[in-house]
Structures are given as structure tokens and as C-alpha cells.
Amino acid sequence: MIAIEDVSKRYADGTVAVDRLSLQIPDRSITVLVGPSGCGKTTTLRMINRMIEPSSGTIRVDGEDVRSRPVNTLRRSMGYVIQNAGLFQHRTVLDNIATVPRLLGWSKQRARERAAELMERVGLDPAMARRYPYQLSGGQQQRVGVARALAADPPILLMDEPFSAVDPVVRRGLQEELLRIQGELGKAIVFVTHDMDEAITIGDRIAVLRTGGRLAQFAAPDEILSSPADPFVEEFLGSDRGIRGLSFLSTRDLELDRSRVFPVGSDRREMSGRAPEGAPVLVTDADGRPLGWADPGSWDGDVEALEPYGPVFEVGRDSLRVALDRTVLSPTGQAVGVDGSGKVLGVAGQETVAAAIRSARRRRRAADAPQEAPAVKAGR
Ligand SMILES: Nc1ncnc2c1ncn2[C@@H]1O[C@H](COP(=O)(O)OP(=O)(O)OP(=O)(O)O)[C@@H](O)[C@H]1O
Numbered sequence: 001m002i003a004i005e006d007v008s009k010r011y012a013d014g015t016v017a018v019d020r021l022s023l024q025i026p027d028r029s030i031t032v033l034v035g036p037s038g039c040g041k042t043t044t045l046r047m048i049n050r051m052i053e054p055s056s057g058t059i060r061v062d063g064e065d066v067r068s069r070p071v072n073t074l075r076r077s078m079g080y081v082i083q084n085a086g087l088f089q090h091r092t093v094l095d096n097i098a099t100v101p102r103l104l105g106w107s108k109q110r111a112r113e114r115a116a117e118l119m120e121r122v123g124l125d126p127a128m129a130r131r132y133p134y135q136l137s138g139g140q141q142q143r144v145g146v147a148r149a150l151a152a153d154p155p156i157l158l159m160d161e162p163f164s165a166v167d168p169v170v171r172r173g174l175q176e177e178l179l180r181i182q183g184e185l186g187k188a189i190v191f192v193t194h195d196m197d198e199a200i201t202i203g204d205r206i207a208v209l210r211t212g213g214r215l216a217q218f219a220a221p222d223e224i225l226s227s228p229a230d231p232f233v234e235e236f237l238g239s240d241r242g243i244r245g246l247s248f249l250s251t252r253d254l255e256l257d258r259s260r261v262f263p264v265g266s267d268r269r270e271m272s273g274r275a276p277e278g279a280p281v282l283v284t285d286a287d288g289r290p291l292g293w294a295d296p297g298s299w300d301g302d303v304e305a306l307e308p309y310g311p312v313f314e315v316g317r318d319s320l321r322v323a324l325d326r327t328v329l330s331p332t333g334q335a336v337g338v339d340g341s342g343k344v345l346g347v348a349g350q351e352t353v354a355a356a357i358r359s360a361r362r363r364r365r366a367a368d369a370p371q372e373a374p375a376v377k378a379g380r
């Protein structure tokens, strides 16, 4: 665990970049530092690996003051990833990744084997091993940067806006990859971003900094969204923090309506009889996979004539945010909930989602203990 204790940084020109910051950064979790430009995020990160020395205060790793260790040893125990990857342009992808193992005295053979293993871990095609950084896309370069930082299996990973320079789709992929890698490796990751959405997506805990390097709030993402500490944090979260907060509520307990789901070939009188008056029904194939919406009063049984059912949500895996989104996209206002194999479990409209939100909140309030463990992400 990394302990930042009452740390300040005043640069030579008098700029106070970090002001009496204290943070406990636990093992096996992702802690995100977020805040506006110039609020001291990079300075904080670099004080952890001593690229910058604090003016006052102490930083400890597993109880030991970082100043008590030789700088080189310290840095090799911390992978460091920056925006635009910062790769060595004259070295191949494989040799970039093998850098730290080589510095640690591994044989060329062993370091390259390790590098090849890491390429696979971060989702890089082995065919890229011999390329040079300029022959890769921005997203691929970032993956090489992550692989290089992981090469010597350091317990700590410091990441300074590692995914800011790539487009949103690639960025989303890199975030998912990082979460997957973290699930396997369980590092202590300190991740800097100025993007609150990114912080919410990947952070177990988020430290919101304000200009002048002062801590505004340090909490789990759902807590920050539901109870911002002050107007600064609230404004930083943007105008849709309510909707974003639904990402942390599961669709597991959503009351799905099965009464208006029918396999193809069902009797149409039965459809009109069982479904709510005037409501469209969802027709599925014989295996229970959705085919489309029909008006039971006028549908002639032709599958081609069904209204498209639109994007679905996976019950239990997707969040209430996704379910709500699906109701908005659905031509009938009803979102289609499926199981892991794509079979329909039922449908839900906005009223149903709203009821699930209210009951999740009630449960949360009832269970609210001060030392509650961070909520498990419901995902997507
Ligand atoms: N070497 C330096 N000398 C003087 N001031 C500096 C120095 N490095 C950074 N600063 C100042 O310290 C403050 C914090 O800088 P820092 O780079 O830590 O911010 P940041 O939160 O990472 O910002 P960004 O989101 O733009 O990367 C800024 O006001 C910056 O101008």
C-alpha cells in the first residue's frame, strides 16, 4: 500500500502544485487521481517514484519511506505509463517491452520471451514484435507502453493520462483491457486522468483534486456520484451524475414482464388476451431469442413484418443505466432483457426501471454503514 502523508510540493518559482495531500492507496486496486488541468496530478504521481521530490511530507510504500530506497531500485518496482506511450523510437516493440528486464540483468533470450508473453497479455498481435513504434497506431503504442511497464512484474503501476491521446472507441478498449489485466494481476495502480467518465469506469476509488493540489474528495465512484462533497466536485461531475450513477446498480432485481413475450406461432387471441390492453408483444423464435415487436390486434403472423427490437440488455450483467438506455432506444419503450445466451427473460419499461432505482436506493440507505466495502461495478 502507498501512503501519501501530508505531502506538499512548492516549485522553485513559488507555485504550490500540491498542498498538504494525504491519501492511502491500497494494494490490488485502481486509485484514480482526477481534477482540472494544473491541479497537481502529474506532480503527485511523480513524487511517488521520486521523479519529483516533495517539499514536505512523506510517501511510504508498505510502510517504508520512499527516500530510504535507491532511486533506481524504487523506479523499477513501479511501472510508469504516460500519454503517447513515450516509447523508444529506435527500438522494436519487443525490445521496448524488454527494457526493464534487460536493465535488471535478464538474458536477452529470457527478456524477449517475457516481452512476447506480455504482448499477448495486452492484446497485441505477435506479428508486431519486430515493428518500430512509428509503424503502430496510437492505441497499439499505448498497449506497448502498458506491456513495457508490466514487464518486470512491478507491484505498482503509475499511469499518467495513458489513454488520452486515442479516440473514444480505442480508449474504451484500452480501459477494458486494463480492467481485465488488473483482474488477473492485482497491482496497486495509480491512474491520472482529467476525464471523470474514465475515472468512474476504471477506478475503485477516486481522489478528486482541486487547483492548488488540494484534495476535494476521496471515495468510491458511486459515492462521489451520489454524494459529491461540495459544489466544486458536483460541477466537475457534470450535469448527468444521476444517470451515470445508475452504472453501479445491477439489473439483477429488475421486475421483468413476461406476460407480453410469446414464441413465434403462438395463438394471436392468446396474445391479445394475456398482454396488457393495446400493448405490443415481443415475439421470440422457438429457442426464446427475440425476433421483434408486434401489435397483437393487427399482426398477421409474418416475422418479416415485426418491428425491430433494438439493442437488448443482459440481466444481472448490465447496469440499470444500460437498461434505461435500452428503453429510450426501444420502439415500444420496453427494453428487452436477455440471459447470457441471448434468450429473452422478459421486458421492462421506464416505470419498471424507475421502481428498481428507488428500491436499490432504499436498500443502499438501509445497508449504509460507514466502512462499507466499495460497491462492485455492475459494468457497461
Ligand atoms: N517544474 C515546474 N516549475 C514550476 N511550476 C510547475 C512545474 N511543473 C509543474 N508546475 C505547475 O504546478 C502545477 C501542477 O502541475 P501538474 O503538472 O502537476 O498538473 P496536472 O494536474 O498534471 O495538469 P494536467 O492535467 O494539465 O496534466 C501547475 O500549475 C504547473 O504549472
Ligand SMILES: [Mg+2]
Residues within 6 Å of the ligand: 041, 042, 043, 160
Ligand atoms: Mg499532468
